[in-house]
Amino acid sequence: MFCYQCEQTAGCKGCTGKMGVCGKKEDTAALQDKLTGALIGLARATDGNEHLINPSATSVVIASLFATLTNVNFDNEHLHKLFLQVELEKQKMVPDCFACSAPCGKSNAYDMNKLWNAEEDIRSLKSLILFGIRGLAAYAYHAAVLGYHDETVDRFFYKALIAIGMDDFGKDELLPIVLEVGEVNLKCMELLDRANTESYGHPAPAEVTMTVEKGPFIVITGHDLYDLKCLLEQTQGKGINIYTHGEMLPAHAYPELKKFPHLKGNFGTAWQNQQKEFAGLPAPILFTTNCLMPPKDSYADQVFTTEVVAYPGMVHIGDDKDFTPVIEKALELGGYAETQHFHGINGGDKLLTGFARNTVLSVADQVVQAVKSGAIRHFFLVGGCDGARPGRNYFTDFVKRTPHDTVVLTLACGKYRFNDLDLGTIGGLPRLMDIGQCNDAYSAIAIAVALADAFGCGVNELPLSMILSWYEQKAVCILLTLLHLGIKNIRLGPTLPAFISPNVLNLLVEQYHIAPITTPEEDLKAILG
Ligand code: SF4
Ligand code: SF3
Numbered sequence: 001m002f003c004y005q006c007e008q009t010a011g012c013k014g015c016t017g018k019m020g021v022c023g024k025k026e027d028t029a030a031l032q033d034k035l036t037g038a039l040i041g042l043a044r045a046t047d048g049n050e051h052l053i054n055p056s057a058t059s060v061v062i063a064s065l066f067a068t069l070t071n072v073n074f075d076n077e078h079l080h081k082l083f084l085q086v087e088l089e090k091q092k093m094v095p096d097c098f099a100c101s102a103p104c105g106k107s108n109a110y111d112m113n114k115l116w117n118a119e120e121d122i123r124s125l126k127s128l129i130l131f132g133i134r135g136l137a138a139y140a141y142h143a144a145v146l147g148y149h150d151e152t153v154d155r156f157f158y159k160a161l162i163a164i165g166m167d168d169f170g171k172d173e174l175l176p177i178v179l180e181v182g183e184v185n186l187k188c189m190e191l192l193d194r195a196n197t198e199s200y201g202h203p204a205p206a207e208v209t210m211t212v213e214k215g216p217f218i219v220i221t222g223h224d225l226y227d228l229k230c231l232l233e234q235t236q237g238k239g240i241n242i243y244t245h246g247e248m249l250p251a252h253a254y255p256e257l258k259k260f261p262h263l264k265g266n267f268g269t270a271w272q273n274q275q276k277e278f279a280g281l282p283a284p285i286l287f288t289t290n291c292l293m294p295p296k297d298s299y300a301d302q303v304f305t306t307e308v309v310a311y312p313g314m315v316h317i318g319d320d321k322d323f324t325p326v327i328e329k330a331l332e333l334g335g336y337a338e339t340q341h342f343h344g345i346n347g348g349d350k351l352l353t354g355f356a357r358n359t360v361l362s363v364a365d366q367v368v369q370a371v372k373s374g375a376i377r378h379f380f381l382v383g384g385c386d387g388a389r390p391g392r393n394y395f396t397d398f399v400k401r402t403p404h405d406t407v408v409l410t411l412a413c414g415k416y417r418f419n420d421l422d423l424g425t426i427g428g429l430p431r432l433m434d435i436g437q438c439n440d441a442y443s444a445i446a447i448a449v450a451l452a453d454a455f456g457c458g459v460n461e462l463p464l465s466m467i468l469s470w471y472e473q474k475a476v477c478i479l480l481t482l483l484h485l486g487i488k489n490i491r492l493g494p495t496l497p498a499f500i501s502p503n504v505l506n507l508l509v510e511q512y513h514i515a516p517i518t519t520p521e522e523d524l525k526a527i528l529g
Contacts, residue, residue: 182480253354344420385471
């Protein structure tokens with residue numbers, strides 16, 4: 001196998017051999033490559049015939065790309081079914097090709113080994129496109145679940161897939177498409193923001209407890225708010241409490257979800273601690289998206305998956321969203337006999353969330369005044385994914401060291417490194433504000449753009465620094481969106497992606513001044529002077 005799409009890739013170079021660091025097996029990696037190659041074939045069938053693009057094919061494209069994202073789908077059967085669906089869509093799209101006695105091969109599947117063995121810069125640019133659209137697919141998928149679609153976004157998947165399969169594309173052809181991933185992702189994230197806020201209301205600040213009450217409960221993790229809503233409805237009045245985990249935490253801020261009194265609090269910390277935290281849990285866990293780690297035997301029969309998440313042997317909840325097996329498991333396990341008080345990794349016992357664009361911009365005048373008066377010296381956006389690498393302590397240390405006259409905005413699951421810290425307040429506002437999931441990156445961008453407008457400057461001129469942590473492919477498309485917006489001086493960690501070749505890195509450094517993180521002391525000194 002060869003896979004180097006995520007931050008924890010072996011030796012910071014690539015996973016090879018029988019199994020990846022994430023637990024993805026060789027045959028699963030091969031199937032994911034086969035699925036991706038088939039998607040390229042499907043996309044090629046539409047090349048020059050864009051009218052062939054249709055909603056049914058697009059939804060298969062989006063689900064298939066999402067299924068190849070890190071820590072989403074480990075189930076060969078599920079992946080093979082997606083492959084068959086892709087082939088079926090192609091057959092429906094170009095039936096004549098299948099009946100042709102002398103096929104021209106235009107819509108043939110692509111051999112992904114050609115990509116993995118391509119010249120290093122071409123491989124790097126095509127990888128940025130592929131991993132970027134895998135992230136984009138996750139966001140498009142969530143929006144589509146709520147009935148929101150965008151034709152530009154949908155069509156772009158085909159364009160990007162065709163580009164990956166073009167053997168004669170060089171840097172000049174590929175680089176603009178890399179940046180286009182960022183542009184289209186911005187559109188998609190705006191769509192998802194609209195889908196979420198129109199469906200569940202605008203997030204409002206919420207204090208979330210880490211205490212788990214006695215009695216049966218269900219832990220729900222991942223990013224899909226619709227699954228949570230269905231689960232809340234189906235557990236209503238059944239004496240079962242619901243606790244969020246990981247990226248589901250910001251759900252507590254949405255009025256339409258918060259209104260359910262049995263949505264009680266948050267269990268556990270970031271995804272990479274799940275094997276430890278789920279062992280001995282007297283409750284089932286429902287995975288709606290990444291990040292799923294191979295379940296330990298001790299709790300494997302308590303893991304349920306839905307949507308594109310799957311793991312061999314785990315019960316999968318289908319499109320009918322009938323959560324009965326999860327509910328029955330919760331009643332069977334019964335929960336804790338006594339209320340349990342849990343803590344975050346720094347010892348805190350509550351978490352604040354819900355500082356999305358509507359909330360922050362409602363106090364924009366107050367914020368602008370505080371900056372003008374010198375009460376707020378600087379903003380830091382410390383956001384992105386968490387992961388297991390020890391160097392990620394940087395993000396905890398960085399936040400702990402930020403001076404009292406600075407504000408820390410955060411989003412995505414990397415915040416579990418510091419979201420239980422009490423950093424105090426500035427002018428009535430908390431110094432640490434959680435914007436939401438990685439899916440809410442649009443909110444962070446909207447806040448930055450609105451502040452720049454208020455100050456009459458560009459985002460790069462704001463007293464704002466971005467310290468980003470990456471792990472999987474959604475972080476790739478968000479990073480490309482920030483580059484598309486012309487945002488400079490991003491600090492990225494804990495390591496740089498293995499798929500960025502030295503030449504591509506030089507380009508990013510020259511044009512965007514991207515820098516790897518160093519130490520919290522040095523980076524703070526460089527930023528604040
Ligand atoms: Fe390795 Fe990451 Fe690929 Fe898993 S997703 S096989 S850890 S590079
Ligand atoms: Fe996290 Fe997996 Fe990326 Fe949504 S849940 S940010 S890593």
